[in-house]
């Protein structure tokens with residue numbers, strides 16, 4: 001269920017079958033760890049300032065994981081915001097671990113997932129996690145088919161034990177979503193998607209029909225920030241920044257899209273939150289739609 005309201009962070013959205021309602025513009029905490037999502041940030045006070053500024057500005061949806069840092073991002077969230085405002089929804093994810101060589105390895109056994117829930121609870125200072133996404137490892141460039149039933153079943157058991165309130169998925173295909181929905185209710189899907197990478201267009205529309213939010217990761221291009229002359233031109237015409245236009249485009253793309261742009265900078269945070277006030281005309285949307293076609297054309 002969503003409603004666009006002027007002056008708010010893109011309007012509000014309620015995760016289906018829950019009492020959790022968030023502003024459509026939230027915050028992704030991955031950038032708060034050190035370089036390579038490893039170790040402490042260069043500026044710990046700055047990281048705390050970003051989180052406090054976000055919440056003060058009305059953000060009530062924070063995306064995180066205990067494998068950012070590892071552990072460090074959650075510990076910073078706790079230090080900055082605990083005791084948490086009642087309306088704050090913290091979404092975390094399971095499915096990976098970070099060994100000392102800083103690589104990303106799957107952590108998908110029942111024991112891994114159970115330990116991951118306890119790591120998140122301890123480091124965030126919570127008795128139960130609002131939403132846990134099962135993050136499938138997939139291939140380098142996105143999801144890969146394969147059963148996720150065992151992992152979703154483990155999360156559903158942890159939900160019955162009261163440690164998890166709701167379950168979501170990340171980096172999954174439509175078939176994996178359907179498989180998971182045959183086991184338990186899925187309240188959100190978080191996949192890679194932005195102006196230039198639109199392979200999930202059909203999935204977004206299907207989720208919209210089901211009232212399930214789609215939460216794009218890498219909304220600004222992630223490790224490779226979006227760059228496009230069309231985007232810059234549009235931003236110039238609107239008196240906005242390219243990143244603001246990229247976020248506003250996502251808000252316009254579908255009412256079930258929730259944003260979690262990541263930043264380690266208060267200035268960028270403010271810029272990103274202001275994207276909710278940008279209205280894009282049909283002509284501008286058409287111009288921006290052309291970016292994906294160009295980005296995905298063979299070179």
Ligand SMILES: NC(=O)c1ccc[n+]([C@@H]2O[C@H](COP(=O)([O-])OP(=O)(O)OC[C@H]3O[C@@H](n4cnc5c(N)ncnc54)[C@H](OP(=O)(O)O)[C@@H]3O)[C@@H](O)[C@H]2O)c1
Pocket residue numbers: 027028029030031063064093135170171190216217218219220221222223225243244260261262263264265267268269271272
């Ligand atoms: N499920 C998954 O597998 C998965 C994977 C990746 C990420 N995520 C989640 O998704 C969130 C968003 O993804 P992301 O942080 O990787 O990528 P992103 O939001 O697409 O982009 C973040 C990058 O953009 C920069 N940036 C942010 N705002 C900016 C602005 N206004 N102007 C210029 N540069 C700006 C940031 O640098 P500064 O710090 O300098 O602003 C950072 O380098 C993450 O924080 C994380 O919570 C999930």
